[in-house]
Amino acid sequence: MGFTKMGPFVKWAGGKTQLLEKLHDRVPNKYGTYYEPFIGGGALMLHERPQSAIISDVNEQLINVYRQLQTEPRSVIRAVNKIDEHPCDKEYYLQMREEYNRKISNHELDAECAGLMIWINKHCFNGLYRVNGKGLFNVPYNNKQSGKSIDEVNLMSIGYYLKNAKVEILCQDFEEICQGVKSGDFVYFDSPYIPVSKTADFTDYTKDGFSYEDHVRLAELFKRLDSAGAKVMLSNHDVPLVYELYQGFRIENVDVKRFINSDASKREGKEVIITNYEV
Ligand SMILES: C[S@@+](CC[C@H](N)C(=O)[O-])C[C@H]1O[C@@H](n2cnc3c(N)ncnc32)[C@H](O)[C@@H]1O
Structure with a gap:
């Protein structure tokens, strides 16, 4: 590719x-x-x-996305597509946000966490990234229904680039x-x-x-x-x-x-x- x-x-x-x-x-x-x-x-x-x-x-969560894309972009895409299978409304958004915060608390920096981060960025108010004193994400829902949350070709291209060029990703x-x-x-x-x-x-x-x-x-x-x-x-x-x-x-x-x-x-x-x- x-x-x-x-x-x-x-x-x-x-x-x-x-x-x-x-x-x-x-x-x-x-x-x-x-x-x-x-x-x-x-x-x-x-x-x-x-x-x-x-x-x-x-931002450790953001860096996790770059790292996951560098090593396993397909798993990140799969994770977002799985969340996208359910139509988004406020209740679903809050449920995903809770799951994301569970991962933050448990320090689970994996492809699912990267997928959640990308999905939440698409569905939260103004694409903001804001955490409370405990480091938990607290941005509200943007009240918009949307279809697919990602451009798969873009994510694959980023993954390909990060893997094939000499890119060191630090936090x-x-x-x-x-x-x-x-x-x-x-x-x-x-x-x-x-x-x-x-x-x-x-x-x-x-x-x-x-x-x-x-x-x-x-x-x-x-x-x-x-x-x-x-x-x-x-x-x-x-x-x-x-x-x-x-x-x-x-x-x-x-x-x-x-x-x-x-x-x-x-x-x-x-x-x-x-x-x-x-x-
Ligand atoms: C203005 S944004 C960068 C925007 C970026 N150029 C883009 O195109 O999206 C600033 C970034 O600096 C990060 N940041 C804040 N304090 C930092 C620090 N002390 N060292 C490194 N990064 C930091 C934030 O997490 C944020 O992602």
Whole structure:
């Protein structure tokens, strides 16, 4: 089986499908290993299909899906199709969510758990991923009936790619996975966004558990990787903090429409793409 066009298997907050062409235009023509420490839905990696890559995310369930697809994509497809045999309504959704949470509690990171994660992403409100203090998934049903929850060809292609290219899949903090970055490697950072504030004196930068200190830590890492000779690209909201943290690097503004936000007024905005090299 060859490569067909691949895309994310989940709808993910901050998913990069919209910015894809702009990001693609800025990926260097030549690089060693591709690093993506905040892989999320993986839109850019699945578009670029690097032959050697190291990807990571702190979301253990998401990483389990990548790992299961790498080793047994057919079992993941079978798991989703089995759940799809029953039409979806609120009661069924809650039943599946309970089963998913049982697996999370028991740490059962298998193909069924990956199938549940993909299915739930399709049927939960806005494709959100949110857990409570105990780590249990608590997003409500999206109240939509839908037919098949997956594109089997897409999942098989992703599985084929992950297996046949040299892709290492880790579940670690972004700083840790970058320890092995060498001169000539390419790193793409798409961290949780810095929130766009309505008031100038708004100072709470924490969103999705990613704090101001994490953004500073990321900017410091960006500078270290730059000094080490890596090519580094980063995307974020177009907010003042970004200009402070990345002063001296190339910062470009780009327009995007954000579909994942339920609030229509927040669906359009400006983002930045920062690089430490000439495009
Ligand atoms: C904006 S999303 C990435 C979106 C992705 N580029 C896409 O196309 O879907 C940010 C990701 O960072 C992950 N994350 C949050 N904190 C992290 C950390 N300290 N280290 C690594 N990943 C982290 C989240 O789980 C989330 O999947």
